Amino acid sequence: MSQIQEKTQVIRLEQLTSDIVRLTLEAPNIASIANPGQFVMIRTGNSNDPLLRRPFSISQTSSDGCFQILFKVVGRGTSLLSHCREGEYLSVLGPLGRGYRIDTQRRACLVGGGMGIAPLLFLGKRVLRKCPDLRPVVVLGAKNREELAPLIDDFAALGLKVHAATDDGSLGHHGLLTDVLKALDLGSRCMTYVCGPKQMMTAVHLFCRSMHYGCQVSVETSMACGMGACLGCIVPLEKGGYGHSCSDGPVFDAEDLVWTL
Ligand SMILES: Cc1cc2nc3c(=O)[nH]c(=O)nc-3n(C[C@H](O)[C@H](O)[C@H](O)COP(=O)(O)OP(=O)(O)OC[C@H]3O[C@@H](n4cnc5c(N)ncnc54)[C@H](O)[C@@H]3O)c2cc1C
Ligand code: FES
Structure with a gap:
């Protein structure tokens, strides 16, 4: 790398x-x-x-x-x-690190919570370039309008429709972004690309599993070296053992990680 x-x-x-x-x-x-x-x-x-x-x-x-x-x-x-x-x-x-692996066969759904929205703009642009016929769906959540509104503008500039949720209802759905995700008709072939707080990623992963959607998550653990040298960022893996979120991730297939509620 x-x-x-x-x-x-x-x-x-x-x-x-x-x-x-x-x-x-x-x-x-x-x-x-x-x-x-x-x-x-x-x-x-x-x-x-x-x-x-x-x-x-x-x-x-x-x-x-x-x-x-x-x-x-x-x-x-x-x-x-x-x-x-x-x-x-x-x-x-x-x-x-290893970024998102774009699945050109499935419709992309970008799901970001709080500052987890940050990597999704770059991803949205790349998906549009690689799969111009499969317009990504974007679901973003944050505490309130003040936090979410400036981040939405960049997606809108790409011509993407954003489905929003805020904790206080000041923009979009009043409540969790998983409520919004569940209400969308994403078809049977969908790959979700997720980044945000752990609780939100867990809920999205469980929903995707129930719907047989693919799910890739970006795991933002604390990091000291960022290069696989210090063990500061390890995450337990479903197959046993640990992965470094800095060098094996930060993006993992959600099914490869151990999820604790
Ligand atoms: C791969 C990766 C990508 C990231 N991308 C972004 C990004 O695009 N935008 C962004 O705003 N932040 C991002 N973060 C988080 C960001 O690195 C931290 O907010 C930052 O390091 C805090 O540094 P500080 O010195 O200001 O705060 P510190 O003094 O180090 O910490 C202040 C508080 O923030 C908490 N904190 C620190 N790091 C994290 C973390 N990773 N997750 C949750 N809480 C944390 C600490 O526990 C403490 O309570 C990312 C983290 C990782 C691992
Ligand atoms: S941050 Fe040092 S090993 Fe990942």
Whole structure:
């Protein structure tokens, strides 16, 4: 698996909400080989605090050698990153991990919860390119309109219809995105591509199993090295033993993982 350490320039920093940021980085080497579902490890500051790079999904690439990430400020690393300045350089390692495997025979359904929406835009674009006749269905959920609305716009720009759910009912269905998924007629041949909180991915996986849909999930465990060297990210496998979510994943076939409620 090829991975590159690249000194990337911050091209744009957009504050989408009070705590969600979109960062555009110029990284021609990484952008040219990245696949949907892969991630990067970013050094968030120039000091040793935090010492470890932080993982982020690649949310889209562009032909001018850039890629974007979408992130929520939750702690020291993401806070530092949200204050970087345009023109500044950041050290980035990537693209890392195994991304989504696009099934060209089955209709794609992209299911994202919260910041798990981040990798699905890149995936949606790739599915449209590979299977122009099979328009993907998009189901997205978040806490409220403020969090979800700016993320939906990118899918709408691709001409994709988004089925939305929010916890407080301020946008789309009032409740769980699994309610929305269950109400859709996805036909008998469907592959769901999922990313989000564990509880939501478990519910989606169980529903997909009952419907005989395929289901691929992106597992965002905490990661220290991002390269299979530290055992910090292991997940139990259905066949026994463990997998590294950083190098065997983050995307797994849901049936290959052990699910605990
Ligand atoms: C493969 C992968 C892809 C990711 N992609 C994205 C993305 O596209 N956008 C995004 O916003 N975030 C993403 N994350 C999560 C992101 O890496 C963390 O939010 C970030 O590392 C937090 O760093 P921090 O220093 O700000 O917070 P820390 O101080 O490290 O942690 C602050 C709080 O966040 C919690 N936390 C840290 N990492 C995670 C995690 N992986 N899952 C759940 N809770 C966590 C901690 O337990 C703590 O409570 C991804 C994680 C992985 C493993
Ligand atoms: S993060 Fe170190 S082995 Fe996966």
